[in-house]
Amino acid sequence: YTFAKKVKLQWKLLAVIxxxxxxxxxxxxxxxxxxxxxxxxPFVFVMLIVIAIYTLVKKNFGQVxxxxxxxxxxxxxAGIGSLAIGFYDGIFGxxxxxxxxxxxxxxxxxxxxxxxxxSKIGNFMTNLAAxxxxxxxxxxxxxxxxxxxxxxxxxxxxxxxxxxxxGSGFVxxxxxxxxxxxxCRLGYQMFVTG
Numbered sequence: 013y014t015f016a017k018k019v020k021l022q023w024k025l026l027a028v029i030x031x032x033x034x035x036x037x038x039x040x041x042x043x044x045x046x047x048x049x050x051x052x053x054p055f056v057f058v059m060l061i062v063i064a065i066y067t068l069v070k071k072n073f074g075q076v077x078x079x080x081x082x083x084x085x086x087x088x089x090a091g092i093g094s095l096a097i098g099f100y101d102g103i104f105g106x107x108x109x110x111x112x113x114x115x116x117x118x119x120x121x122x123x124x125x126x127x128x129x130x131s132k133i134g135n136f137m138t139n140l141a142a143x144x145x146x147x148x149x150x151x152x153x154x155x156x157x158x159x160x161x162x163x164x165x166x167x168x169x170x171x172x173x174x175x176x177x178x179g180s181g182f183v184x185x186x187x188x189x190x191x192x193x194x195x196c197r198l199g200y201q202m203f204v205t206g
Contacts, residue, residue: 014169014172014173014176015128015129015132015172015176016129018176019125019126019129019176020079021126021129021130022082024082024087025082025086025087025090025120025130026130026133028087028090028091028094029090029091029094029130029133029134029137030094030133030134030136030137031137032090032091032092032094032095032098033094033095033097033098033101033133033134033135033137033138033141034098034137034138034140034141035095035098035141036094036095036096036097036098036099036102036138036141037098037099037101037102037137037138037139037140037141037142038102038141038142038144038145039099039102040098040099040100040101040102040103040104040142041102041103041141041142041145041146042102042145043099043102043103044102044103044146044151047103047104049104052100052103052104053198053201053202054202056104056106056107056198057195057198057199057202059107059111060107060110060191060194060195060198061195063110063111063114063191064188064191064192064195066114067114067184067187067188067191068188073117073118073184074113074117074122074123074124074127074180074183074184074187075123075124075180075181075184076123077122077123077125077126077180078121078122080120080121086120089119089120090116090119090120093112093115093116093119094112094134097111097112097115097134097138098134098137098138098141101135101138101139101142102138102141102142102145105142106194106197106198107191107194108135108138109131109135110187110190110191110194112127112130112131112134112135113127113128113131113187114127116130116131123180124180124181124183124184124187125175125176125179125180125183128175128183
């Protein structure tokens with residue numbers, strides 16, 4: 013909501029992202045028991061390292077936003093990316109926001125600020141879809157989840173206002189810090205705790 017008030021968003025593009033993320037995340041949640049998390053963790057670990065290195069090396073990555081006319085190719089790319097990332101979020105989850113942001117910058121040619129705004133709708137829909145499967149099947153810890161949701165909303169309000177104030181350069185730094193933290197966390201889980 014805050015991003016929508018300040019950042020010009022393409023509603024047709026948002027609709028494609030939302031629908032594809034919703035459908036694939038529900039499918040991912042339904043497949044949750046089929047793929048062990050231990051199989052996905054190394055893949056995500058490597059992908060996050062690649063994203064961090066790419067973002068670090070490409071100094072202009074995500075710094076320039078190009079106003080573009082929405083084309084069929086752009087909508088198809090957004091749909092494919094949202095389907096893949098949505099499925100991943102439904103089945104595993106860590107780093108979903110980072111994957112969305114990286115994908116939107118790399119393939120839709122937007123800056124970090126616009127990519128962050130687009131990722132919000134994708135992340136919201138993947139969470140909504142996964143919960144719509146996990147709550148009825150008794151796999152959600154609602155009392156913990158609701159406390160986390162409240163904290164998340166407060167953090168998001170502060171984060172969005174900070175991003176809007178300081179721009180894409182600042183968001184890029186935060187992005188790299190958070191991806192690095194995720195890499196350390198996944199590395200610790202894989203190599204230390206097993």
